[in-house]
Each structure stands twice: as structure tokens, then as C-alpha cells.
Amino acid sequence: MKTKILSLLLVVGWVAMVCVVSCKKKDTTTVKDTLDAQVQQHNSDADNVKNESDQADQDINNSIGTSSLGGRMAGVASSPLCGVTIDSSQIASRILIFNFDGTTYCFSPSRLRTGSIKVQLTTGTHWNDAGSVLTLTYINFKVTYPIANSTAVKSVTFNGTKTLKNVNGNNWIGFYFSGVALKYQERALGIRVKFESGDTATWNSARMTQWNYYGITGNPLGVPVAYYAFTANGDTTVNGHATTDSWGTNRYGFPFTTYYQGAWASNTYCGLWRPNSGALVHSVNGNDYTFTAGVDPQGNLSSSTCKYGFKVSWTSGNGPQSVVLSY
DSSP states (O other): OEEOOOOOOOOSSSSOOOOOOOEEOSOHHHHHHHSOHHHHHHHHHHHHHHHHHHHHHHHHHHHHTTSGGGTOSSOOOOOSSSSEEEEOTTGGGTEEEEEEESSOOBTTTTBEEEEEEEEEEEESSSTTSTTEEEEEEEEEEEEEEEOTTSSOEEEEEEEEEEEEEESSOOOHHHHHHSOOOEEEEEEEEEEEEEETTSOEEEEEEEEEEEEEEEEEEEOTTSOEEEEEEEEEEEOEEETTEEEEEEEEEOTTSOEEEEEEEEEEEEETTTBTTSOSEEEEEEEETTEEEEEEEEEOTTSSBOOSSSOOEEEEEEEETTEEEEEEEEO
């Protein structure tokens, strides 16, 4: 039986990367005792919300780079992905509208996207400039996709506004030759989320992501790869936790908070979906689950260059519990 414990989605791109953690549990009784259906559903929701939000960010960032809004002397934005048309009629006011056709299947697994995202440069002259800010407004932005091994489908619909700040600017010469990091800050307050069941939730987020480049190296298989390092951390204080990443009210009306105990770090050498270090706490309705990345098969912090997996710790009626799961 395959059970999703938690998916932490930090999408690869200018602002974020995807870090998806799925795990196999052989003992279904242990699964039942560990996480009830509502907690499992919330973890799946957190997966989908962050994944689809960040995928849209990546599309927008790549598209803006082709326009005068991104720093080019001239030109309109164009989408590098499918199923999107861009209305540039308001570019003189630093506004682009991304319209999703709702009929073109994109990505893997297949997804349909409909609705619109309004993108406005609200601070700075160009998005490539340090300190520039994009304001993104979701307008019935809906993503529909099939459930694995099922004829059913899931969907998530976004309405609301968030901002992305380009902290250092896109200094590509400095990034590739002088060690200058690409750094992005996200803020979202009161994003309204609706699921295929009709249930709704409220999502807030505050995170800082950073990319560094260290040249070309051979990966564990001996294949030359560009060595990028990625880190992510929560960036606000909620309930006394100064590194909170996201919080709000889930589809069941329960409060949730996710905060880091140590920044998550990964790289292209070991794989962007295989964090080498970091820890966070995922709290749902007062129940805490701690995720520690970069452990060995016994659950101890690993000294290996590339790590085995992560450890989940929680407290039940039987006292402290834990399980070690591979990437």
C-alpha cells in the first residue's frame, strides 16, 4: 500500500523547486495508527497547492524573461509551456495576463489548467532588477489532473493574491562566475483554495529560496552535471516559530502550520528531490509531525555525500514514534 506521508514541493525555477517525498508503508495497521484519513488528505492538499502554485510561478518567470517587463529592450512575453496565451495589451502599465485554455493537457502527469493569472510588476523597473516585486492575482485558476491508478480526478482552484520579490536580481554573470546567489521571497496571505469535493481552505505562505552555482562536476553515476545548490526556509513568525513556511485553515476547518527547524538543502549532484539536510514540523490541529532529511537507513544523520532518506517522528498514545523512509 502506498501512502503519502508528506509532499514538500519546492519547484525548480527562478523562485522555487519541487521537492516531492512519497513513501511506501508495508504495514497498513501502522499507517492507520500513524495518520488518520484527514491528516493524510491535508498532506495531499499541501502537496497539490504548493506544486501547482509554484509550477505557475516557473511558467511566469520564464515567460517574463522574454519581454521588456523582464529587462529586454523590446518584445512581448511568450510562454515556454503549453496551454497558455499571454495578453500583453497592458504591458505599458507593467501588466500581463496569463490565460489558460482548459483544453490542452500539459506536464507529466497530464494536467488541464483554466482561468487566468494577472501579473503586475509593482516594484522596480524590470523583474531582473534587485528588489523588484511581482504581484500575482489568481482569477479562478483551476488545475485538474487524474488520480494515479484511478478513473477519478482531482482539482484545485486558486483565487487571491501573492507577491514574489527578486532579492538579489538576476545577475547571470555574477551567478555563473562570481558566486552571486539567486534569491527569491514569496508572500501570500488569504489565498482561497477550493478542491474537487467542493471543500475550501485558506492558505498563507512566506518562504525564502536560494540558488548557487558551483560549476560542472560528475554525479554519482559519473555523468557531468551542472552543480547547483538549493536551499529553502520559512520566512515569517507564526505562533512563536520564526521560520514558518505556510499556515492557514485546511478543508476540515482545522488550523495548520508548517515551520522549519533547519533550512532544507539539496543539489543537482545528489538530486534536487533528495535533500541532504534540513528539518521541519508539519502541525495539523495541534498534532506535530517532524521530518528530518539526510538520514541513513537507521534514521541517524548521515555522513555520506548523498543521503538515504528522511525520518518522520511523532508522539501517539503509545509514546514517541518514528519511521525512516527512503527517497
